[in-house]
Amino acid sequence: MKNFNEDDEINENKLKNLIMMNYTLSLEREIEKLKNDAEKNSEKLNESQELNKKILQFIYGLFHELKTPLNVIFSAVQVMSLCTEYENGGTLEKQSQYLKIIKQNCYRLMRLINNLQDLSKLDSGFAKLELHNRNIVSFVEDITLSLIPYAKGKGINLIFDTNVEEKIMALDYNKIERIILNLLSNAIKFTPEKGTICIGVEDEDDNVYISVKDTGVGIPKDKFKFVFEKFKQCDKSPINGKIGNGIGLYLVKCFTEMHGGKVSVKSILGQGSTFTVKLPVKVVEEKLNDIIYSDDVDEQLNIEFSDICPKN
Numbered sequence: 001m002k003n004f005n006e007d008d009e010i011n012e013n014k015l016k017n018l019i020m021m022n023y024t025l026s027l028e029r030e031i032e033k034l035k036n037d038a039e040k041n042s043e044k045l046n047e048s049q050e051l052n053k054k055i056l057q058f059i060y061g062l063f064h065e066l067k068t069p070l071n072v073i074f075s076a077v078q079v080m081s082l083c084t085e086y087e088n089g090g091t092l093e094k095q096s097q098y099l100k101i102i103k104q105n106c107y108r109l110m111r112l113i114n115n116l117q118d119l120s121k122l123d124s125g126f127a128k129l130e131l132h133n134r135n136i137v138s139f140v141e142d143i144t145l146s147l148i149p150y151a152k153g154k155g156i157n158l159i160f161d162t163n164v165e166e167k168i169m170a171l172d173y174n175k176i177e178r179i180i181l182n183l184l185s186n187a188i189k190f191t192p193e194k195g196t197i198c199i200g201v202e203d204e205d206d207n208v209y210i211s212v213k214d215t216g217v218g219i220p221k222d223k224f225k226f227v228f229e230k231f232k233q234c235d236k237s238p239i240n241g242k243i244g245n246g247i248g249l250y251l252v253k254c255f256t257e258m259h260g261g262k263v264s265v266k267s268i269l270g271q272g273s274t275f276t277v278k279l280p281v282k283v284v285e286e287k288l289n290d291i292i293y294s295d296d297v298d299e300q301l302n303i304e305f306s307d308i309c310p311k312n
Contacts, residue, residue, distance in 0.1 A: 069105035107306035155193035191216035
């Protein structure tokens with residue numbers, strides 16, 4: 001027969017073992033939690049480092065984009081200063097030539113500033129739509145016709161196609177114009193001489209599809225997911241040697257989504273790319289005196305196409 005002291009000792013050992021087991025389990029759970037937290041923090045750190053890397057690359061590219069037109073302008077001004085010292089017959093012609101160079105590079109700076117301004121508004125939540133009802137078909141067609149001189153300057157065939165003559169819908173003129181011009185400037189930038197660019201407008205199932213199809217160099221499949229990403233710079237164009245700054249297509253995506261739409265891309269390397277903007281058809285109530293038309297299209301073309309070529 002066990003005495004009370006032996007029973008107490010057994011119960012005490014059981015209690016100690018139970019406490020130790022609970023402590024061990026609690027400690028294991030705490031270690032597991034710390035391990036999970038460490039993994040999450042590590043992922044956040046990696047994401048933060050990747051974002052910082054992209055921002056740094058963007059800033060370096062930005063410095064280059066700012067310095068290049070400024071250097072060209074400065075050089076042109078210096079040459080013009082030398083020209084004023086002579087009074088031969090070619091002076092005015094040379095001055096006119098260098099004034100065009102200065103103007104084109106001023107447009108380049110304006111384009112960059114406009115993009116940065118829009119980027120700032122989007123990130124701060126201050127970007128908004130100014131919606132007005134307009135025929136989207138004629139709107140896109142007018143922009144396309146305005147681009148013919150630029151396309152001819154590069155020996156590119158420009159085609160406009162539509163399955164509907166008129167489609168009235170609410171849109172922000174300036175933002176839709178920026179979307180189309182940005183997609184077309186990219187198409188021209190990556191399409192070789194004698195290539196073709198087709199701009200299409202299609203009305204289907206309460207949506208309007210605006211497509212820009214080119215016969216350019218195409219996009220590698222591993223780059224698809226980065227095409228519309230902010231600060232992600234495009235590859236250097238084999239056509240003109242220029243590189244993007246990672247803003248334009250991001251703005252296209254944002255402006256499209258502000259209209260409740262989506263933008264997508266299909267591409268085959270070496271054969272060309274097709275960018276498609278899907279916009280839901282809707283109209284807004286507006287007074288006659290509320291109708292505001294887009295800014296001077298020719299001026300906007302000069303800005304958006306300043307890094308490609310002057311029109312002939």
